Amino acid sequence: MKRLALVLAAMAGPAAAAAPAWPDTPLARVEALALLQTLNADLLSHPSATLTLERWCQAHGLADPPIVHARRDRGAARALPDDLRQALGTAPDTPVRYRRVRLACGDHVLSEADNWYLPGRLTDAMNRELDTRDTPFGKVVAALRFSRRTLSARLLWSPLPAGWEIRGLPPAAPGPLPLPHALLQHRALLLDGQGRPFSVVVETYTDQVLAFPAPGARQDAD
Template sequence: MRRHAVLPCVLGLTGSLLVTSVPARAPDAPAVWRGDFTSRVEVLALLQSLNADLLSHPSATLTLERWCGSHHLAVEATVVAERVHGVDKPLPEGAREQLGIGADEFVRYRRVQLACGGHVLSEADNWYVPGRLTDAMNRELDTTDTPFGKVVQPLHFRRQTLTADLLWSPLPPGWENGASLPPSQADALVIPHFVLQHRAVLYDQANRPFSLVIESYTSNVLAFPSVTPGGSP
């Protein structure tokens, strides 16, 4: 398939994110996509579509549930948070300024994996200010694995994205202008474990920041067959 035949699918989308390097593919990454040009374009379009959906909605959890349902990743499209216990991370540099808190304000850390139908779709680091949540919210966050976005939904929060990085691209920069393409092959496309990362601050209705989150989305967001004949098994 000639590359210019599919330009309308992705032009205007490919230049919006920063591509950075990530470790080699993890063992649980899906292997349903092939390394031909058509499949690569499909994968790029899907990643950009997911990114746009995440950027246009405040709750990543609910966005992933819609993605899981519309792409049939599970019989029941329900995202569950699998909390990672026994880990802690210091606040990133500049985070107190972003959260609008002083040096002595108490901050809690929560790490979760968001999964749908057995697929871990994202891994999130969350630093939040318990003093800006209700007692009931803090209790639920302390004692359950309920996703953070669902717990704080009564705050009617808004989300300000600070960075949105495409960590991997199936096509090289400038491919639409004739840059050299990877050799087309029928073998499975090698996809890194992390493909997209967002860093965002959540604000309540009083415009007070209460959470800093770094979300790393995995290749499992692509764990469904290609719809293009010959593009995938």
């Protein structure tokens, strides 16, 4: 039985070792919140979420090489919500394409993105690549020298309960820190170099952005 467990652990490979559970301690909760706020600020200050995630992946050793790949859901279909159509500034009859991808670094899916874009504001080569390949959207349209206007950014989960600064930090609990799948969500408008909107995205960042040892736990091990 022990031999079988060792074999299964070897088959799991580095991906399993790269995603240890965080302890459910006051320190780990504070660290998780600080890291989520750091990632949030980094995403808000750069136009390309893909490149931001690659920097995050490299900084935290999530994969080698730290390259983000898009895993496209080719069967996905979703109508453009009215509020996002208004942000995009398009008429109801304007052609809009939809793309749903999971942005992964190694074995870690860091983000799930819904993307509506205007093919008429992209080059033919860009549209062909988006239609036929799984390249991340930000890399395909990089030549547009685009900027990003955030429509909303919110934490979907907080490691600390409301009022913790008055009632104190929650006590340590046995077992790992329970992380929900979705941690952070951004809604953003992408504009080309002429200031014309050409895409709206809804990006949901997953628990895999924390798929590395908690800083405090790593220091304890050292």
